[in-house]
Amino acid sequence: MERLIWTRPERGNRGPAAGHSRAELAAVAVALADRSGLAAVSMRQVAAELGTGPSSLYRYLGGRNDLLDLMADAVAGEIDLGVPLGGDPVEDLLALAVRAKAVHLRHPWLAELPPEPLRLGPHGLAYLEFALRAMAPARLPGPARLEVVAVVDALVAQFARAQRQQGAAGADRRAAQAAYLGETAAAGAYPHLAAALAGAPGGDPAEDPEGLFGRTVRRVLGALLAAGTPD
Numbered sequence: 001m002e003r004l005i006w007t008r009p010e011r012g013n014r015g016p017a018a019g020h021s022r023a024e025l026a027a028v029a030v031a032l033a034d035r036s037g038l039a040a041v042s043m044r045q046v047a048a049e050l051g052t053g054p055s056s057l058y059r060y061l062g063g064r065n066d067l068l069d070l071m072a073d074a075v076a077g078e079i080d081l082g083v084p085l086g087g088d089p090v091e092d093l094l095a096l097a098v099r100a101k102a103v104h105l106r107h108p109w110l111a112e113l114p115p116e117p118l119r120l121g122p123h124g125l126a127y128l129e130f131a132l133r134a135m136a137p138a139r140l141p142g143p144a145r146l147e148v149v150a151v152v153d154a155l156v157a158q159f160a161r162a163q164r165q166q167g168a169a170g171a172d173r174r175a176a177q178a179a180y181l182g183e184t185a186a187a188g189a190y191p192h193l194a195a196a197l198a199g200a201p202g203g204d205p206a207e208d209p210e211g212l213f214g215r216t217v218r219r220v221l222g223a224l225l226a227a228g229t230p231d
Helices: 022-036 043-050 064-076 089-106 108-112 122-134 142-169 171-186 191-198 209-226
Strands: none
Touching (some): 022 064, 064 089, 108 142, 142 209, 171 191
16 A cells, blocks of 8 residues: 555655755745646656756655645645634635635646545645634534535635636626626526526626635535534
């Protein structure tokens, strides 16, 4: 069975002392991915950024998966977990989700990481513990609490991706799409769509991504936690 990097000592007992820490390797790899995308991150390229040979990295890493684990955990550490909880699971988890989405927007390559729900290092575990602590007032079984965190994480990733893509589309194109949708619905062939649009807030959703994110996450969390909230 593969041993994750977190189960191995950072420095071996034999050979010369390591010249680079895991934190340094992660920082170099994250900076590289921020500049050029995740595909640019390889053992060879990270070694070049450090001014050393690729073979030297195997003193610290078993392979690229170790590097990806370090990167994911490093950026998870950017999420502020020092914010006091207010006692309302919905609002506390929403606030956490907003902070997590900001990290996704700073590091677009997170959307390119292979989906591994258990890719958790020390910072990732601290994030998970914080989210579970925020749900303490809700009467939910343990597996359901983990599912809530998974749903929140999926919404964070999806909304961050959509926000980046909407910005790339351009306001003129979004306005043309919205006009077409409104005109088509008003023609009468899609009455349910027309009714839904009649109650929708006006304006371009791309101009208020935080508002849309907040409304959606609040509704989802309200539904998921409703059965576990004390009377």
